[in-house]
Amino acid sequence: HILFLSYCFSELFYIFNKVMASKSLDDGEAASNAMKHLVPIINKLRDAFVVMKDSPIDLPRIAVVGSQSAGKSSVLENIVGHSFLPRGSGIVTRCPCEIRMHANQGPAYGMFASAEDNEKRYYDFEEIRDKIEAETNRLCGPRGLTTTPILLDIYSPDVVDLTLVDLPGAVRIVNEGQDPSIIAKIQNMILDYIKRDNVIILAVNAANTDMANSDAIAFSRKVDPRGERTLAVLTKLDLMDEGTDARGIITGEDIDAPKLALGYVGVVNRSQRDINDKRTMKDARDKEESYFREHPAYSSLASTMGTNYLVNRCSQLLVHAIQRELPNIDAKLKILIKKKEQELSDLPETTPETMRIHYQEIVREFETNFTGMLEGSIQMDDTQLHGGARIANLFEFDFQDSIMNLQVKNLDSMDAATTMRIRTMIKNRQGLSGGLYVPNDAFHTLVKEQVGSTEEPCLVLARDVLNEMQSVQRNATEAVKKLSSFPKARAALIQRCNEILQNQHLECVKYLKTHVRMNQLRISYEHPDFHKERILFEVEQSRYGNDDSEQDLELLAKARSGQDLSREERQRVRAITERRQRAQMEEGRADLASSRHESNAAAAASNPNGGGRALPPPPPPAPSKFGGVGKIRVTDHVSAKEELEIEKLLALTRAYFTLVQKQVVDLVPKYIQLLLVEEPKELITKAIGAMTDNQVADLMAPSPDVQKRREETMSALKKLREAEQMLFDVGQMDTLGLRN
Numbered sequence: 001h002i003l004f005l006s007y008c009f010s011e012l013f014y015i016f017n018k019v020m021a022s023k024s025l026d027d028g029e030a031a032s033n034a035m036k037h038l039v040p041i042i043n044k045l046r047d048a049f050v051v052m053k054d055s056p057i058d059l060p061r062i063a064v065v066g067s068q069s070a071g072k073s074s075v076l077e078n079i080v081g082h083s084f085l086p087r088g089s090g091i092v093t094r095c096p097c098e099i100r101m102h103a104n105q106g107p108a109y110g111m112f113a114s115a116e117d118n119e120k121r122y123y124d125f126e127e128i129r130d131k132i133e134a135e136t137n138r139l140c141g142p143r144g145l146t147t148t149p150i151l152l153d154i155y156s157p158d159v160v161d162l163t164l165v166d167l168p169g170a171v172r173i174v175n176e177g178q179d180p181s182i183i184a185k186i187q188n189m190i191l192d193y194i195k196r197d198n199v200i201i202l203a204v205n206a207a208n209t210d211m212a213n214s215d216a217i218a219f220s221r222k223v224d225p226r227g228e229r230t231l232a233v234l235t236k237l238d239l240m241d242e243g244t245d246a247r248g249i250i251t252g253e254d255i256d257a258p259k260l261a262l263g264y265v266g267v268v269n270r271s272q273r274d275i276n277d278k279r280t281m282k283d284a285r286d287k288e289e290s291y292f293r294e295h296p297a298y299s300s301l302a303s304t305m306g307t308n309y310l311v312n313r314c315s316q317l318l319v320h321a322i323q324r325e326l327p328n329i330d331a332k333l334k335i336l337i338k339k340k341e342q343e344l345s346d347l348p349e350t351t352p353e354t355m356r357i358h359y360q361e362i363v364r365e366f367e368t369n370f371t372g373m374l375e376g377s378i379q380m381d382d383t384q385l386h387g388g389a390r391i392a393n394l395f396e397f398d399f400q401d402s403i404m405n406l407q408v409k410n411l412d413s414m415d416a417a418t419t420m421r422i423r424t425m426i427k428n429r430q431g432l433s434g435g436l437y438v439p440n441d442a443f444h445t446l447v448k449e450q451v452g453s454t455e456e457p458c459l460v461l462a463r464d465v466l467n468e469m470q471s472v473q474r475n476a477t478e479a480v481k482k483l484s485s486f487p488k489a490r491a492a493l494i495q496r497c498n499e500i501l502q503n504q505h506l507e508c509v510k511y512l513k514t515h516v517r518m519n520q521l522r523i524s525y526e527h528p529d530f531h532k533e534r535i536l537f538e539v540e541q542s543r544y545g546n547d548d549s550e551q552d553l554e555l556l557a558k559a560r561s562g563q564d565l566s567r568e569e570r571q572r573v574r575a576i577t578e579r580r581q582r583a584q585m586e587e588g589r590a591d592l593a594s595s596r597h598e599s600n601a602a603a604a605a606s607n608p609n610g611g612g613r614a615l616p617p618p619p620p621p622a623p624s625k626f627g628g629v630g631k632i633r634v635t636d637h638v639s640a641k642e643e644l645e646i647e648k649l650l651a652l653t654r655a656y657f658t659l660v661q662k663q664v665v666d667l668v669p670k671y672i673q674l675l676l677v678e679e680p681k682e683l684i685t686k687a688i689g690a691m692t693d694n695q696v697a698d699l700m701a702p703s704p705d706v707q708k709r710r711e712e713t714m715s716a717l718k719k720l721r722e723a724e725q726m727l728f729d730v731g732q733m734d735t736l737g738l739r740n
Contacts, residue, residue: 059329060321061098061165062314063194066204067215068092068169071235074269075204076166078288078307081158081281082108084125085166086133091174091182094140096149096193097132097166101159108156114149128152145185147192158281162315164202167193170215187219195223198325200231200262200317207234207246207266217258227260231317233310234266237298238291245297250305265313266298266305333724340717346481347710355700356693362482362489363688369476371681387472391677394464395669402457403665406450443652448520450657454664458512461668465676466505473497473684485706489699493688500683501676508675512668519660527659533557535655539647552576 066072073085080101086092100113109121110128115135122128132150140146149165168186194201201224203216211217220230234246248254250264268288270279279287285307292302303309348358372378373387380386385393473494477483483490524530533556552572559565559573691699 060198060200060318060325061163062200062202062318063165063167064202064204065167065190065194065216065219066169067206068171070169070204070206070214070216071269072166072169072204075233075235075267075307075310076164078267078269078281078284079159079162079164079311080154081156082125082128082154083275083281084110084128084132086129086136091168091171091186093166093168094136094144095146095168096189098149098151098163099166100151100153100163101161102153102155103157103159103161104155105157106155108154108158110155111153113151113153143179143182145182145189147189160311160315162311162318164314165193170219190219191222194219197229198321200229200314200321202233202314203230204233204235206236207249208236208240211249211257214258221258227258227262229262230260231262231313232258232260232264234264235269237266238268238271245295247297247301250298250301262317265310266292266301267307267310268292333720337717337720337724340713340720342481343713344710344717347485347706347713348482349710352697356696358482358486359489359691359696359700362480362486362493365480365482366476366493366688367685369479370472370684373472373476374677374681387468387475388677391465391468391673394461394468395673398464399457399461399669400665402460403454403661406453406457406661442649443656444523446649446653447523447656447660450653451516451519451660454519454660455513455516458516458664458668459509462505462508462512462672462676465672466501469501469676469680470498473501485710486700487703487706488701492699496687497680497684500680500687504675504680504683508672511671511675515664515667515671519663523656524659527656529659530656532652535651536648539644539651 064072064076068091073087076099077083077085080099107123108125109123110125110131111121112118112131112135115131122131132152135150139148139150145168167190170190171183171186174180174182193199201216201220203214203220205211205214205216217230217232220227224230234249237246240246246264246266249257250266252259252263268291270281270284274284274287288306289302289308292298292305298305348354369378373380374391376388477490477494477497483493525532537556555565555569555572556576558569565573
């Protein structure tokens with residue numbers, strides 16, 4: 001196809017160059033001959049786009065623009081040679097009407113390519129008028145507008161191969177009952193249609209009105225300010241005031257007239273009297289020729305005036321426009337054919353024998369997409385992370401940050417309430433006997449609370465990974481184009497994948513909660529990275545100074561572990577212990593003095609007599625539910641011993657929680673990858689591949705909608721291939737007899 005089309009276009013350019021350079025043929029005749037071959041190609045492409053409900057190629061066309069009273073409909077009827085356009089008061093044309101003329105021997109008839117009965121031939125042009133009105137109401141409703149065109153093909157011996165688009169006439173007022181906004185809507189429709197660079201604007205103006213007020217020229221100037229693609233048509237020349245004419249406008253001598261590169265063409269349409277007298281179009285054209293030939297102002301211009309010249313001029317302009325578009329049409333036609341062929345392959349026609357084959361192809365493609373998106377083995381958009389890379393980012397950054405940024409819950413601030421709570425906890429754990437060391441139960445209680453804070457980030461991670469896996473599944477499914485033809489198979493695949501992912505997510509949540517619970521139940525006191533003695537030493541050292549050396553620390557650790565000590569080592573341990581006790585006793589005496597001072601100050605504040613008669617004692621506290629006196633709290637004064645115990649407890653808790661954080665960051669992503677990524681891949685592959693023949697037959701039954709889409713795609717592809725063949729045929733034939 002590529003070689004054929006390349007050859008075809010080289011031949012087309014050859015033909016066009018010959019047409020434009022030939023001195024032996026009249027320009028109008030050459031253009032007309034070229035149009036006989038080019039217009040059918042363009043029309044075939046337009047037919048294909050209508051079937052496809054798409055127009056990716058902006059094809060050249062001639063758009064007819066003018067106000068309602070400018071004689072636009074009469075110009076079109078003169079060109080076609082029949083009276084067929086609806087007439088009436090108000091807004092009659094409410095959508096574009098693409099009139100495609102084909103030179104054809106035999107009786108004239110019309111066909112509506114855009115209608116449901118697109119094969120029906122209308123030989124009565126009154127019926128064509130009625131059909132245009134019916135199609136307008138079908139497309140627009142009783143009063144609306146639409147940009148969807150009516151496609152009307154006219155086959156007649158009286159026309160040349162040419163396509164014109166009749167646009168709604170510009171209006172400035174509306175009839176009673178009509179929406180005033182329709183004026184702006186029509187203006188927007190006209191401008192949107194003629195703004196394309198390959199649209200030739202046929203601006204119809206009444207010669208007996210002021211050109212400065214011409215709606216057609218005003219629209220043209222907005223999109224074609226230089227007038228490079230605007231051809232003006234002057235109507236009603238025979239109705240101008242006596243003694244006036246439009247010669248200056250047509251020749252360009254009138255400096256006030258808008259300057260247009262394509263110029264002006266004057267025409268004389270049938271008058272109302274001609275219509276009433278049933279004067280034929282042929283008679284009307286003969287009368288028009290006589291008018292220009294005999295009129296003193298136009299006789300010297302007669303060869304460039306009238307409907308016949310206008311038709312030939314339009315043919316020339318359209319040939320040039322098509323010539324400019326041929327390379328673009330060539331490239332896009334290839335793309336469209338390839339696209340439709342792919343669409344057709346994605347809409348396969350299934351039989352009982354091929355259902356299993358199609359299903360296996362779908363399964364293989366889905367598995368390739370699903371695994372490839374997770375492992376990065378398929379091509380993806382590199383402007384952002386996808387699939388497995390997104391999950392890895394959750395593991396390595398989001399989750400790690402959320403866990404390692406967890407602070408020791410409610411302990412790092414150490415406000416008065418927290419301090420009071422920990423002091424109370426320590427005393428409760430020491431019980432009646434008190435103690436010299438940090439209670440184990442208090443440490444366990446604090447660690448359990450901190451470990452519990454890791455559960456929520458773990459569950460959030462599992463939920464985020466589930467969402468990513470579901471997104472991968474959706475993208476992998478959408479990438480299997482053939483699935484669009486089998487809605488049951490698509491729905492079953494999505495449902496089964498979601499079921500497996502949801503079940504695995506529940507299993508994963510169970511594992512994560514179990515992991516947190518295990519860390520709460522069992523404290524690894526002998527963990528090789530949990531240096532208890534060093535932590536306690538550093539707390540004491542920071543409080544009492546740096547009297548203990550590194551050797552002292554090692555000796556104390558040896559003694560606490562129960563190892564045998566020499567006599568000198570036992571003496572050193574005793575000396576270290578006594579030194580520490582003296583420092584603690586000195587701090588204790590200072591605490592006692594401070595406590596007594598606070599007690600005396602409180603007693604003085606409670607005795608307003610300044611040491612006189614003592615106040616009566618307070619009433620006894622009410623019994624508590626435990627059988628003793630009411631609630632007893634620890635004193636507000638924090639002793640040095642309590643401060644040391646709190647510091648030791650917090651230091652141990654922070655150190656152990658750091659170990660837990662590192663463990664969670666390491667193990668939890670492994671749990672989740674196993675349960676939410678690897679196992680679902682295996683389970684999904686197994687589930688969708690284990691379908692019985694009956695299940696496959698049910699899933700692969702195409703819907704009526706898919707059958708309809710297949711038929712539409714086949715029809716569009718057929719028309720595109722026909723247009724492709726026509727291009728090739730044009731390249732093969734001696735189109736204008738210009739070969740050397």
